[in-house]
Every structure is written in C-alpha cells, then in structure tokens.
Amino acid sequence: MDPRTQQQDTDGRGEDRALSPEAAAARTDAQWRQVLNPLEYQVLRQAGTERPHTGEYVDTTTEGVYECRACGAELFRSETKFAAHCGWPSFFAPLAEDRVRYIEDTTMGMKRVEVRCATCDSHLGHVFEGEGYGTPTDLRYCMNSVSLRLVPAEGAAGSDATV
Incomplete structure (x- = not known):
C-alpha cells in the first residue's frame, strides 16, 4: 500500500491531511x-x-x-502565536492539551521539555516556562516551522503580514 494514500484529502487542494493515530503508528521509517x-x-x-x-x-x-506537517493533526491556533523574536514560531498554548505530549529532554547539556505531536509522535519543538513574555500562560511553545503547516482561516489566504 502506498503510504501517501493512508491520509484523507479533506481540504480540496489535493494535500495529504488527517492521518489517524492508528495509521501514524503503523507507518514504517521507510514510509516516513x-x-x-x-x-x-x-x-x-x-x-x-x-x-x-x-x-x-x-x-x-x-x-x-x-497542523502537524506529518499527520495533519490540528495543534495550534494563530490567536496563540506571539512575537518572541527567538527565531522560531512561538505560541503560548496548544489548541488542546491532548494534541501534544511532553518528554523531558536533557540533551545539549540542558534540561528542556520536548513537545511532540500526540497523534504521530513527531517532534515539534520545545516548551519553556517563566521567560517573562507576558503571555496568558507564561509559556513559550518554540516550534519548528518545518514541523507545522498553516491552514489559513476562510478569507485569510494571502494575508501573510509579518510580526
């Protein structure tokens, strides 16, 4: 079976999206x-x-x-994105806590919290607390752009203004 067909085309643009947790877990390294x-x-x-x-x-x-670029799970809303000026997209909260999972990361000589997609277990970035950004949660979800895919809101296409 072609791994590309395990995702459902739900956006009408021919892009693979909405991979089920079962399909994500069944995907082999070669398929990824x-x-x-x-x-x-x-x-x-x-x-x-x-x-x-x-x-x-x-x-x-x-x-x-x-969304998660690997499986299409919805992870963050643009309303929670803020300008942290750190070099990566930053959010103060996920769409829902059950959309992500957390792993203690002690690589690179520091203690951090890794953020992964709860659906396909893909690495998204890290979350940091208490940095003083003045966000409602006092958290900064520092995500890799390449881990995400933005699905613009209705009528928002082409409004790619910068922070």
Missing part, C-alpha cells in the same frame, strides 16, 4: 522517508532543529490553524 522531505524527516522523526530565522512561519501573522 517517502512522505517527508529530508529536512522534514530530520526534524519531525529525528528530533532535529531547523536553523533559527529560516522557517516559513517565524514572522507570519496569517490567521488560521497550524
């Missing part, structure tokens, strides 16, 4: 390599980090929903 480009694979499946200030969503203010 088929459906993700090399950078997406390195970040999403190997917990890499894209270079700062290079991601497509760092400065966008387009309204909509940010």
Whole structure:
C-alpha cells in the first residue's frame, strides 16, 4: 500500500491531511522517508532543529490553524502565536492539551521539555516556562516551522503580514 494514500484529502487542494493515530503508528521509517522531505524527516522523526530565522512561519501573522506537517493533526491556533523574536514560531498554548505530549529532554547539556505531536509522535519543538513574555500562560511553545503547516482561516489566504 502506498503510504501517501493512508491520509484523507479533506481540504480540496489535493494535500495529504488527517492521518489517524492508528495509521501514524503503523507507518514504517521507510514510509516516513517517502512522505517527508529530508529536512522534514530530520526534524519531525529525528528530533532535529531547523536553523533559527529560516522557517516559513517565524514572522507570519496569517490567521488560521497550524497542523502537524506529518499527520495533519490540528495543534495550534494563530490567536496563540506571539512575537518572541527567538527565531522560531512561538505560541503560548496548544489548541488542546491532548494534541501534544511532553518528554523531558536533557540533551545539549540542558534540561528542556520536548513537545511532540500526540497523534504521530513527531517532534515539534520545545516548551519553556517563566521567560517573562507576558503571555496568558507564561509559556513559550518554540516550534519548528518545518514541523507545522498553516491552514489559513476562510478569507485569510494571502494575508501573510509579518510580526
């Protein structure tokens, strides 16, 4: 079976979206390599980090929903995105707590909390607390743009203003 056909086309644009948790869990490493480009694979499946200030969503203010690029699960809303000026898109909360899962990360000589997609277990980024950004949650979800796909709200297409 072609792994690309395991996702349902729900947006009318021919893009793969809405991969079920069962289909995500059944996907082999070889299948992930088929459906993700090399950078997406390195970040999403190997917990890499894209270079700062290079991601497509760092400065966008387009309204909509940010999905997991690997499986299409809805993860963040544009209303929770804020300008942290850290080089990666930042949000103060996920769409719902059950959309993400957290893992203690002690790599690179520091203690951090990794954020993964709860549906397909792909690496999204890290969450930091108490940095003084003045957000409602005092959290900064520092996400890799390559881990996300923005689905613009109705009428928001083309309104890619920057922060």
